[in-house]
Amino acid sequence: MMHKKHITIIGAGLVGSLLAAYLQQRGYQVDVYERRPDLRKASIRAGKSINLALSDRGWRALAQVGIEEQLRQLVIPMPGRMIHDKQGQLNFQPYGKTGQAINSVSRGGLNALLMDRAEELGARFHFEHKCTGVDFERTIAYLHHQDVSLEIHAELIFGADGAYSAVRQAMQKTDRYNYSQQYIPHGYKELSFPPTAKGDFALEKHALHIWPRKDFMLIALPNLDKSFTVTLFLPFEGEKSFANLNTPEAVETFFTREFPDARPLMPHLTDEFFENPTGSLVTIRSYPWVVGNTCLIGDAAHAIVPFYGQGMICGFEDCYVLNKLLDEHNDNWREVLPLFQQLRKPDADAIADLALDNFVEMRDKVADEQFLLRKKIEARLHELYPDQWIPLYSMVTFNPDIRYSEARKIGKQQDKIMQEVMAALQPGDDWQSLDFAAIVGRLQD
Ligand SMILES: Cc1cc2nc3c(=O)[nH]c(=O)nc-3n(C[C@H](O)[C@H](O)[C@H](O)COP(=O)(O)OP(=O)(O)OC[C@H]3O[C@@H](n4cnc5c(N)ncnc54)[C@H](O)[C@@H]3O)c2cc1C
Structure with a gap:
């Protein structure tokens, strides 16, 4: 029997879990090491992007691991954006042709589905294992688990450990490594519209709702439990900023003035505002993605701002393209890894730029x-x-x-x-x- 490699993946997020399913499906033995506890057992922390927009590139990548049917149960199609002006007038703008839609999906639900599928295919998940470094010459991942240091020897390592990747940080210490990170002046805060007293959605569920206000905006995506996850994108500093929303009264006045039709839908506004963290938004570019037998994938290689709804999808497409290259090159990794990074880098750069441009479109031009x-x-x-x-x-x-x-x-x-x-x-x-x-x-x- 042909020897199939033993592959280590660092990070059981959306991309690491999908990659595990892909590689396990090809017959590799995959072990995934994740810093956090198993999200299928622990409740997901509030304030960390609870739902996401999923569109066709994402579906194409997910369909390859046979979860399409289950996924359909998890999504709410959004065929267009619903613009809310300051007078509360609504304007629906379709995203594409009739029948085309993006989909709201729960981050935790999708991640759990991907882990379940990868496990079903034979992948092994190790939770509360934090990667602290990588030896690229010997292909060893260093991990901490309950105060014990571990050395994991693998034939290949994938760093799928997100925007602040420990694997990439180790690469950054290697010779002639290119890396940049750029924060935008805006941050984000997650809030919610709970279901109405009658148990319905507070707004039209088949739409991505936007309150564009030129330099800032509020958006809302529907959840299966009939709530909406609401995100405020606002500068950190300046007149209208997170810095100035520092008392319940200031938050109350701001929402009542800027989003008059949204304010009544938020009974827990001030509690949520001060309990949930304010996130920052970064674009990370790095190259190469491959050092020795270690490769970055997903946000670890290319984190982007969320305004095209393509960050996760770009990572899913990484998995799709990698799998295709493995098909075309008979699983010859020496050929595949260099081709993978050469092919994907220009695409990751392009969507990073497009995502930055689309922020202006969403918060300003749509009105x-x-x-x-x-x-x-x-x-x-x-x-x-x-x-x-x-x-x-x-x-x-x-x-x-x-x-x-x-x-x-x-x-x-x-x-x-x-x-x-x-x-x-x-x-x-x-x-x-x-x-x-x-x-x-x-x-x-
Ligand atoms: C506000 C917001 C909204 C977004 N909306 C969308 C959207 O609508 N559509 C879309 O496509 N994308 C969206 N994105 C982007 C999307 O969230 C990311 O692109 C996606 O999560 C990347 O997946 P990943 O698996 O590469 O990284 P992550 O999801 O960050 O997963 C990385 C995993 O690695 C683990 N980890 C980290 N460090 C270590 C370590 N040292 N050792 C072990 N494990 C580690 C983490 O715990 C985590 O589980 C949004 C992002 C934000 C911030």
Whole structure:
């Protein structure tokens, strides 16, 4: 029988657990070491991004480990965003074509499903094992478990231990290692809308709700228990900032003034506000991802801000691409690992940039008339020329065959064309009589 490697994964988060299922499915023996207790037994800590948006790239990667059916039970489709203005007026903007939607899913529920599946396939999980370093020459992971130091010898190690990865920190000490971290001025705080007294959702459940307020915003995603997880994105410093929301009265006044229709849906606002932590938002870039027989994957390699809803999905796509390369190269890891990092690095960089850009779109542009008109024109272009003009959001969210780097490149071209189209439109012009064929034709210029 062909020898199959023994693989160690550090981190049983979303990406480490999916990777364990993929590799175990290929016949490797996988051991996963996780710093925290088993989340299937302990209750998940409040304030750590309780739900997430899952879209087509994520589904494609998850479908490969056979959990599609169970996953369908866990999600709430959101075909568009519901914009709430300061007067409480609503405006629903579809994300794509009829039938297309992103999905709200519980972080803990999805993570538990992935761990269960990986275990079913034979992976072994070791909780409360904290990685403290890696010897890249000898492929040894150093761990702490209940005050005991352990050395784990493996043939391959994957660092799936998230944005503040211990595996990557060890790599950063190796020669000529490239690394950067960039915080945005905003932080986030998680709050909630509980179900109504009648036990219903407080708002339309099939939508991602946004209260865009230019420099800050509130968003809400539905949960299966009929509550919403609500996230406030706000600068740390300045006039409207976390620094200034330092008393219950200040929080009360701010929410009543800025989000008047959301405030009555939050009976525990001030308690939650002061109990839940304020998180920071970072973009981490690193390279190489492979040192010796150790490889970074997911946020450990490329943490991004959450505004495209693609951080976890990019990590899932890492697993999908790695698996495909293993198929194409008969599990020859010497060939696969260098190819993996070369292929994925430009895509990770592209989605990192797109996620930063999308923050401006979410907190500001979605409430802008010109932006909405441009969206309408692009939707018509897509309807008339479905293969030639796919709006950037759709390329990223609904077209997994288009790489992130390709989407960003085409998106830039489209942006230039649309800026010219919008500048040429005079007040009173009928956008429906634009020469759509000529606009699409400019993609060839
Ligand atoms: C507010 C917010 C909203 C988000 N929304 C979305 C969204 O809608 N859609 C989306 O796709 N992405 C979203 N993301 C991004 C997403 O959360 C991450 O991309 C995803 O969690 C990355 O998964 P991971 O497994 O790589 O890392 P993590 O989820 O961070 O998992 C890492 C695991 O490693 C463990 N670990 C850490 N250090 C060690 C150690 N030294 N030893 C052992 N174990 C260790 C941790 O305990 C953890 O279990 C959001 C992020 C934030 C902050």
